[in-house]
Amino acid sequence: MKNMLNKILVALLVLSSNLSFAQKIVIKGSDTVLPLSQKEAEQYMKTNKSVNISVVGGGSGVGIAALIDGNTNIAMSSRPIKMDEKIKLQDAGRTYKEVKVAFDALSIIVNPSNKVSQLTREQIEGIFTGKIKNWKEVGGDDLKIVAYARETSSGTYEFFKEHLLNRKNYAASCLNMPASGAVIQSVSQTKGAIGYVGLAYVDKSIKTLGVSIDKGKTFVKPSKETAKNKTYPVVRPLFFYYPVKTEALVKPFIDYVTSAVGQKIVDQIGYVTLDK
Numbered sequence: 001m002k003n004m005l006n007k008i009l010v011a012l013l014v015l016s017s018n019l020s021f022a023q024k025i026v027i028k029g030s031d032t033v034l035p036l037s038q039k040e041a042e043q044y045m046k047t048n049k050s051v052n053i054s055v056v057g058g059g060s061g062v063g064i065a066a067l068i069d070g071n072t073n074i075a076m077s078s079r080p081i082k083m084d085e086k087i088k089l090q091d092a093g094r095t096y097k098e099v100k101v102a103f104d105a106l107s108i109i110v111n112p113s114n115k116v117s118q119l120t121r122e123q124i125e126g127i128f129t130g131k132i133k134n135w136k137e138v139g140g141d142d143l144k145i146v147a148y149a150r151e152t153s154s155g156t157y158e159f160f161k162e163h164l165l166n167r168k169n170y171a172a173s174c175l176n177m178p179a180s181g182a183v184i185q186s187v188s189q190t191k192g193a194i195g196y197v198g199l200a201y202v203d204k205s206i207k208t209l210g211v212s213i214d215k216g217k218t219f220v221k222p223s224k225e226t227a228k229n230k231t232y233p234v235v236r237p238l239f240f241y242y243p244v245k246t247e248a249l250v251k252p253f254i255d256y257v258t259s260a261v262g263q264k265i266v267d268q269i270g271y272v273t274l275d276k
Helices: 001-020 033-048 059-071 083-091 120-126 155-163 182-188 222-226 244-258 260-269
Strands: 023-029 051-058 074-077 096-105 106-111 119-121 144-149 175-177 193-197 210-213 236-244
Touching: 001 260, 023 033, 023 059, 023 244, 033 051, 033 074, 033 244, 033 260, 051 059, 059 074, 059 083, 059 155, 059 236, 074 244, 096 222, 096 260, 106 182, 119 120, 120 144, 120 210, 144 182, 155 193, 175 182, 175 210, 182 193, 236 244, 244 260
Parallel strands: 023 051, 023 074, 119 210, 144 175, 144 193
Antiparallel strands: 074 236, 096 236, 106 193
């Protein structure tokens, strides 16, 4: 009996020792990058048993704020870090590095029942700034437009505003959604809806639109192919930001994500690989 208790005690001590030495990596931020990071972490941990990776969304702004506060090892972002964030990091004494992990074709989506199949950048701007209020104004049915946007902490919200709204403000009538999945669900259930999501979130419950940035001369739909051949006009890089002081901890995982194996996962998830 005594020998059995000793064996159990030794086993518990070994287990405790292994847990205490487990490398813990916290990743926070972009909802766009979230499904990619989750899958990469899942596969990485299968062959790196001593590493425990936690992945949490909330938006690019949330991830970078956590980086500033020292509450994350990696910040996921669907936009470049902003100047005021750089200053805050500098003031906090946090030297950081930026790594591109994939590319995304930001997709404009509508309800499948909508007969509109393409929009110019100017029309998209008009819809989301509130100047265009009915689908009949852009060749659709006589139906009120319901615009869904991401919340202000989202990098996708920022990128969309800068590149498709010409930095104009969203209309007060836009409905801000907490996550890309919520945008998909809302658009799929609302006949007059329009929204935008990362390419990996696109599914059969919604319809993607062709986009023109040359005033209607050329319309291109989002796909991995049109992003790779650079014909789709709204392609953006997806980023990891991490503190230099924890580089030894996170670099093996980041190297995995940017490796050939990790980039296969990028393709599987629905984003565009770095070799585009």
